[in-house]
Amino acid sequence: MIGANLSIFGNYNTKMKIALFARDFEKAWCSGLCQIIKALIDKGVTLCYYKPFYDRLTAIPGYNFPESATYNDYNDLPSDTDIFLCFGGDGTFLESITHIREKSIPIAGVNFGRLGFLTSADLNSAGKWIDDLIEGRYKIEKRTMLRIESNCLPEGFFPYSVNEVSLQKCDSTMISVNLTIDGIEMPAYWSDGLVVATPTGSTAYSLSIGGPIVLPVSEVWIVAPIAPHNLNVRPMVVPDGVTLEMFVTARVGRAILCLDSREVVIPSGSSVKITKAPFTLNYISLQEESFINALKDKLRWGEDRRNSQII
Numbered sequence: 001m002i003g004a005n006l007s008i009f010g011n012y013n014t015k016m017k018i019a020l021f022a023r024d025f026e027k028a029w030c031s032g033l034c035q036i037i038k039a040l041i042d043k044g045v046t047l048c049y050y051k052p053f054y055d056r057l058t059a060i061p062g063y064n065f066p067e068s069a070t071y072n073d074y075n076d077l078p079s080d081t082d083i084f085l086c087f088g089g090d091g092t093f094l095e096s097i098t099h100i101r102e103k104s105i106p107i108a109g110v111n112f113g114r115l116g117f118l119t120s121a122d123l124n125s126a127g128k129w130i131d132d133l134i135e136g137r138y139k140i141e142k143r144t145m146l147r148i149e150s151n152c153l154p155e156g157f158f159p160y161s162v163n164e165v166s167l168q169k170c171d172s173t174m175i176s177v178n179l180t181i182d183g184i185e186m187p188a189y190w191s192d193g194l195v196v197a198t199p200t201g202s203t204a205y206s207l208s209i210g211g212p213i214v215l216p217v218s219e220v221w222i223v224a225p226i227a228p229h230n231l232n233v234r235p236m237v238v239p240d241g242v243t244l245e246m247f248v249t250a251r252v253g254r255a256i257l258c259l260d261s262r263e264v265v266i267p268s269g270s271s272v273k274i275t276k277a278p279f280t281l282n283y284i285s286l287q288e289e290s291f292i293n294a295l296k297d298k299l300r301w302g303e304d305r306r307n308s309q310i311i
Contacts, residue, residue, distance in 0.1 A: 001241050002190065007110060008281075009080075012023055013066050014046075014133060015046075015049065016045050016046065016082050016083070017046045017047075017078065017080060017082050017083075017179075018045050018046070018047055018066065018081070018082060018083045018084075018085050018086070019046070019049075019050075019071065019077060019078070019081045019082050019083070019084045019196060020037070020047055020048070020053060020085050020086075021051060021053060021084065021085070021087070021091050021096045021099065022053045022085040022087040022088055022092065022093070022112075023088060023095065025051075025056070025087065025088070025097070025112065027144065028287065029087070029112050030060050031089060032112070032123040032126075033035075033057070033112075034057075034060075034063055034111065034205075035123070035125050035126060036087075036100070036123070036130065037057075037065075037274075038131050039126065039127070040130065041053070041066070043130070043134055044136065046069075047069075047073055047220060048070065048078060048081065049068055049069070049070050049071075050067065050068040050070070050071060050072075050099070050227045051070040051071065051072050051074065052065055052072050052169045054068065056292045059144055064116055066144050066196045070118075070307065071099075072099065073098075073099060074099050074100070074101050074103075077100070077103070079103055079105075080300070081103075081105050082103065082106070082108050083105070083107070083108060083109050083133065084096065084099070084100055084106065084107040084108070084188065085106075085107075085110065085114055085133075086103045086107065086109050086119070087109075087110045087112050087129075088109075088111075088112050088119065089111065089112065089116055089119060090109075090117055090118045090119060090204070091261055092109075092119075093109045093119055094117040094162055094163065094260040094261050095116070095294065096097075097162055097260075097281065098158050098262075101158065101160070102278075102279045104280070104282055105282070106140055106282040107281065107282065107283060107284060108120070108121060108133065108138075108284035108286055109121065109256075109284075110126075112124070112166070112238055115121065115234075116298070117204075117252055117294065117298060118200070118283070119202050120285055120286050121182055121184055121194050121286040125302060128208075129286045130195045132286060133284075133286065136251055136266055136286075137284060138284050138286055139284075140282050140283065140284055140285075141216060141217060141279055141282075141283045141285055142217075142280040142281070142282060142283075143161050143162065143198070143199070143200045143216060143281040143282075143283045144198050144199065144200070144276060144277070144278065144280060144282055145149065145161065145162055145164050145276075145277035145280060146160065146161045146162075146164070146196065146198060146259075146274055146275075146276070146277060147159060147160050147274070147275050147276065147277040148160075148165055148219075148257075148259065148273065148274055149272070149273040149274065149275075150159075150257070150266070150271065150272045151270075152257070152264070152266040152267065152270045152272075153267070154264060156266060158259075158262070159259070160259070160277050161198075161201075162198065162200055162201065162257035163197060163198060163200055163201030163204045163205065164195050164196060164197040164198065164201040164204060164205055164206060164258075164259075164260065165196045165257075165258070165259055165272070165274055166193055166194065166195040166196070166205065166257075166258045166272075167194050167227065167248050167255055167258075167272065168192065168193035168224070168254070168255065168256045168257075168258060168278075169192050169193055169245055169250065169253050169255060169256070170252055170254050170255055170256055170265065173240070173250070174189075174192055174227075174229060174283050175191070175192070175193065175248055175249065175250045175251075175255055176188050176190050176192055176248070176249040176250075177189040177194040177225075177246050177247070177248050177249075178187065178246070178247040178249075179189070179194065179244065179246055179247075180223075180244070180245045181238060181242050181243075181244060182242050182243055183243075183248075188232060189225045189228060189233060189234075190228065190262075191225040191227055191228040191229060191233070192226040192227040192231040193224050193225070193226040193227075193255075193256075193296055194223070194224070194226065194246060194303075195222070195223070195224045195225075195226060196222070196223055196244060196246075197211060197221065197222040197224065198221060198222075198240075198272055199214040199216045199217065199218045199220065200216050200224075200283075201269075202214040202222055202280070202304040203295075203299075204284045206222050206224050206235070209213055209224050209225070209226050209235075209236070209254060210224065211224040211235045212235065212237065212244070213295065214237070215291055216291055219240045219241075220237050220238065220239060220240055221233065221237070221238050221239075221240050221242075222236070222237055223236045223237075223238060223244070224236075228278070237292075240276050241276065243273065243274070243275050244269065244273070244275075245272065245273045245274070246274070247270075247271045247272055248268060248269070248270055248271075248272075249268055249269065250268040252270075253268045254266065254267055254268060255268065255270070255273060257270075276306070278291075285287065
């Protein structure tokens with residue numbers, strides 16, 4: 001454990017550059033964060049901190065952090081960064097993508113949150129995964145991302161998502177979403193909204209509305225309605241090479257367009273085109289754990305008291 005008034009300096013020499021990212025963190029995280037940062041510095045890693053994160057770290061009583069480079073957003077994040085490391089839950093991981101964008105910097109997540117499908121490392125195994133990270137003992141999965149085009153997006157809005165794109169109602173009144181797949185019109189979805197999810201997003205919002213679980217490297221998307229009015233409307237799986245276009249009609253004159261955790265209100269009658277992004281999320285899998293094992297562990301998939309009983 002790190003003691004009070006500890007100076008976090010290292011003696012090793014390596015050319016690896018790692019960018020660190022976290023949002024607001026709880027006091028209970030402080031010791032664990034400092035342990036990880038100390039271990040990285042001790043191994044000679046050059047660190048670049050998200051500026052608000054660095055300001056919070058240096059304000060922790062009893063810890064002396066060395067001066068370090070910082071960044072504020074995508075524009076000043078060094079392009080020669082080797083690894084982007086984020087601390088938190090899946091929400092923090094998704095936010096961190098807006099800092100990387102098309103720079104394609106490999107990203108790893110350390111789970112300080114709850115469920116953590118995208119944040120595969122944890123504090124308890126920090127000693128092992130830090131060594132694995134520095135010595136290159138990990139695999140990179142190229143995760144598909146979605147790109148949207150719409151004339152309703154505000155200036156500067158990042159039009160890409162990792163998990164899903166969704167159109168949703170603004171109030172208690174359902175909306176109508178017309179969908180075309182490569183120009184072929186589907187029946188209208190009368191519902192609370194429509195979700196288009198990537199394989200990565202199949203364990204997120206899509207799962208909660210009845211969408212299937214899809215292996216992360218699959219080349220498909222999921223189209224799933226939110227609380228559809230027609231009982232014969234079901235989630236659908238489509239190839240990720242198609243072009244989808246959604247047209248929304250809302251009685252109240254507006255709807256909500258969501259990309260992962262970011263949202264914007266758009267007027268009724270708007271259209272949103274969805275295509276495959278020209279770049280991928282380079283996801284670092286730190287743990288020697290398969291996706292299936294993660295499902296069993298995190299979702300308690302297939303858990304049944306009878307499985308532990310001898311019949």
